Amino acid sequence: MSCLITLCVYFLSVLSAVMTKPITEDIDVLVLLPHNNTYLFSYDRVSPAIFYAQRALEADGGPYSGFRFNIHFEKSDCVNDALFALVDGSCRQKPDLILGPVCEYEAAALVRLASHWNIPVVSAGALAAGFRSKSGEYAQLTRIAPSYLKMAETFTAMFEHLHWKSALLLYEDDKQERNCYFTLEGVYHQMSDYHVRLYTFFQEDRLDTDDVLQNIQDAEAVIMCMGADKIREIMLAAHRRGLTSGNCLFFNIELFNASSYGNGSWKRGDKYDNDARQAYASLSTVTLLRTVKPEFENFSKEMRRSSEKAGLLHCDDCGSVNMFVEGFHDAMLLYAIALHEAMKNGYNKKNGTEITAHMWNRTFEGVAGQVSMDVNGDRNGDFSLMAMTNVEAGTYEAVANYFGANGTFQLLPAFNAERFTLTGRHKEPVDINKSCGLGVSALTGVIVGAVLGTALLIAFYFFRKNYRITIERRTHSEEVNTRKHRQLREDSIRSNFSAA
Numbered sequence: 295m296s297c298l299i300t301l302c303v304y305f306l307s308v309l310s311a312v313m314t315k316p317i318t319e320d321i322d323v324l325v326l327l328p329h330n331n332t333y334l335f336s337y338d339r340v341s342p343a344i345f346y347a348q349r350a351l352e353a354d355g356g357p358y359s360g361f362r363f364n365i366h367f368e369k370s371d372c373v374n375d376a377l378f379a380l381v382d383g384s385c386r387q388k389p390d391l392i393l394g395p396v397c398e399y400e401a402a403a404l405v406r407l408a409s410h411w412n413i414p415v416v417s418a419g420a421l422a423a424g425f426r427s428k429s430g431e432y433a434q435l436t437r438i439a440p441s442y443l444k445m446a447e448t449f450t451a452m453f454e455h456l457h458w459k460s461a462l463l464l465y466e467d468d469k470q471e472r473n474c475y476f477t478l479e480g481v482y483h484q485m486s487d488y489h490v491r492l493y494t495f496f497q498e499d500r501l502d503t504d505d506v507l508q509n510i511q512d513a514e515a516v517i518m519c520m521g522a523d524k525i526r527e528i529m530l531a532a533h534r535r536g537l538t539s540g541n542c543l544f545f546n547i548e549l550f551n552a553s554s555y556g557n558g559s560w561k562r563g564d565k566y567d568n569d570a571r572q573a574y575a576s577l578s579t580v581t582l583l584r585t586v587k588p589e590f591e592n593f594s595k596e597m598r599r600s601s602e603k604a605g606l607l608h609c610d611d612c613g614s615v616n617m618f619v620e621g622f623h624d625a626m627l628l629y630a631i632a633l634h635e636a637m638k639n640g641y642n643k644k645n646g647t648e649i650t651a652h653m654w655n656r657t658f659e660g661v662a663g664q665v666s667m668d669v670n671g672d673r674n675g676d677f678s679l680m681a682m683t684n685v686e687a688g689t690y691e692a693v694a695n696y697f698g699a700n701g702t703f704q705l706l707p708a709f710n711a712e713r714f715t716l717t718g719r720h721k722e723p724v725d726i727n728k729s730c731g732l733g734v735s736a737l738t739g740v741i742v743g744a745v746l747g748t749a750l751l752i753a754f755y756f757f758r759k760n761y762r763i764t765i766e767r768r769t770h771s772e773e774v775n776t777r778k779h780r781q782l783r784e785d786s787i788r789s790n791f792s793a794a
């Protein structure tokens with residue numbers, strides 16, 4: 295009997311040793327980042343975050359300490375280098391995981407090949423709407439930074455909240471990486487229920503602000519994506535035309551470069567500074583909402599140290615870790631969690647489909663806070679709306695937040711409703727009420743009420759009808775725009791990138 299108990303205890307201890315022993319595996323990681331430090335996701339900026347994550351994962355005692363990451367960096371150039379690096383490297387051995395690339399066109403080609411080879415790709419880029427469709431050529435892509443479509447939800451939530459209906463999307467096309475084109479493409483797709491028009495200009499052309507402002511017409515909001523200097527040029531021109539005093543609201547989208555919006559963004563030290571400050575009072579910026587927790591302080595301190603060591607010159611924004619740096623760190627965590635689960639279920643590291651499936655539809659603790667991945671493998675985003683809250687000083691504050699995971703648009707104490715009201719328009723006739731003041735008798739009241747009700751119903755019916763016709767007409771002109779939009783894409787230089 296006692297022998298049996300001893301045996302049982304022995305087996306139990308063996309079993310528990312097996313259970314707690316971490317799963318061991320060597321993982322080949324191919325990381326594709328540009329070396330040119332003008333990119334916010336350059337090797338010098340992002341690689342310290344990847345090593346930081348590796349150290350944390352491999353540290354003794356953790357559930358992932360049995361993983362050994364062999365991290366191999368290759369150069370990306372936002373054109374073809376990433377693809378060539380994958381093909382050349384794979385002649386020896388295919389990687390188990392690919393991190394990056396960020397640039398849209400480069401990612402498109404690489405992800406197609408990786409999906410064909412069943413290799414998971416996790417990127418803090420590839421944000422264009424076209425990557426949303428994961429059933430075919432982008433099956434292995436997991437996006438660890440919120441895509442442009444997720445960003446665009448901020449606008450639909452805001453438009454719904456503030457009852458706006460029309461917008462002009464105004465962007466600069468560089469014909470190369472086309473970040474602004476893809477940014478506003480996301481807004482265009484997301485806002486299909488609104489009256490939206492497009493205006494493009496090319497980077498090398500002179501900006502014709504008169505033509506731009508003429509195109510604002512009756513748009514309630516202008517949503518812009520372009521360089522900081524062009525934004526200022528347009529805001530100054532709009533200010534001169536009196537468009538910044540409640541006739542129209544201006545927005546720009548700046549997700550990553552914290553030094554190009556907010557406090558001081560209007561300042562250049564020239565004679566227009568004062569006008570620009572006043573003009574920027576009607577310019578709000580949509581940017582990523584960044585959360586900070588104690589561990590993040592540690593992480594960002596170390597990232598700053600690494601940046602300084604690498605001698606990064608453009609270090610205005612080094613104080614705040616950008617989204618790419620954070621994203622690639624969290625990509626390592628997410629992959630480790632997914633691989634661990636897949637291996638526990640008896641799959642091996644070469645089954646990309648299975649591992650990728652474990653990365654999707656889950657929430658985990660990232661370096662800056664909770665990271666929520668949707669069922670389609672795209673990160674849900676949180677965004678902030680920054681607006682000038684003190685026009686005298688020209689300082690900005692966050693006035694509203696949008697939480698992608700639960701779709702909430704939340705107004706903050708600094709939100710000033712007046713500032714987001716269009717005062718120079720919507721002078722609808724409201725004289726109907728005048729006849730109500732007579733109040734002769736109850737009966738008359740009822741009759742007047744009934745007549746009024748009927749009139750209102752009829753008016754509503756005609757309004758609806760008219761409204762529909764207007765929408766239809768607009769849809770027609772939108773088609774023309776869409777065609778132009780598509781044509782642009784098909785004409786594009788390096789890829790027949792087929793977005794939705």
Ligand SMILES: *[C@@H]1O[C@H](CO)[C@@H](O)[C@H](O)[C@H]1NC(C)=O
Nearest residue numbers: 328329330331332333372470
């Ligand atoms: C880095 O990129 C910028 C902008 O694309 C370019 O002007 C510059 O020449 C590049 N630097 C190097 C070293 O390639």
Ligand SMILES: *[C@@H]1O[C@H](CO)[C@@H](O)[C@H](O)[C@H]1NC(C)=O
Nearest residue numbers: 332333334522551553554608
């Ligand atoms: C960020 O914005 C600042 C100010 O507009 C600009 O000088 C800088 O070049 C930008 N950085 C990147 C990487 O785009």
Ligand SMILES: *[C@@H]1O[C@H](CO)[C@@H](O)[C@H](O)[C@H]1NC(C)=O
Nearest residue numbers: 587588589590591592593596
């Ligand atoms: C910060 O990092 C240091 C060394 O990397 C570590 O010893 C310390 O425990 C960390 N602190 C927190 C709050 O994570």
Ligand SMILES: *[C@@H]1O[C@H](CO)[C@@H](O)[C@H](O)[C@H]1NC(C)=O
Nearest residue numbers: 641642644645646647648651
């Ligand atoms: C990968 O796992 C899936 C189940 O998710 C299975 O159908 C498939 O056969 C596996 N592929 C390989 C290569 O093992």
Ligand SMILES: *[C@@H]1O[C@H](CO)[C@@H](O)[C@H](O)[C@H]1NC(C)=O
Nearest residue numbers: 651654655656657668669670
């Ligand atoms: C996503 O996860 C939730 C709960 O974690 C689950 O109920 C749901 O079925 C999952 N959806 C898919 C498509 O796997």
Ligand SMILES: *[C@@H]1O[C@H](CO)[C@@H](O)[C@H](O)[C@H]1NC(C)=O
Nearest residue numbers: 556557680687689690691692
């Ligand atoms: C802008 O400056 C004001 C006043 O100095 C400060 O309160 C505010 O936090 C700053 N805003 C940002 C976004 O840094």
Ligand SMILES: *[C@@H]1O[C@H](CO)[C@@H](O)[C@H](O)[C@H]1NC(C)=O
Nearest residue numbers: 676697698699700701702704
């Ligand atoms: C949505 O999520 C945010 C952040 O997680 C939270 O602060 C907020 O209360 C949530 N809103 C609702 C209505 O659940």
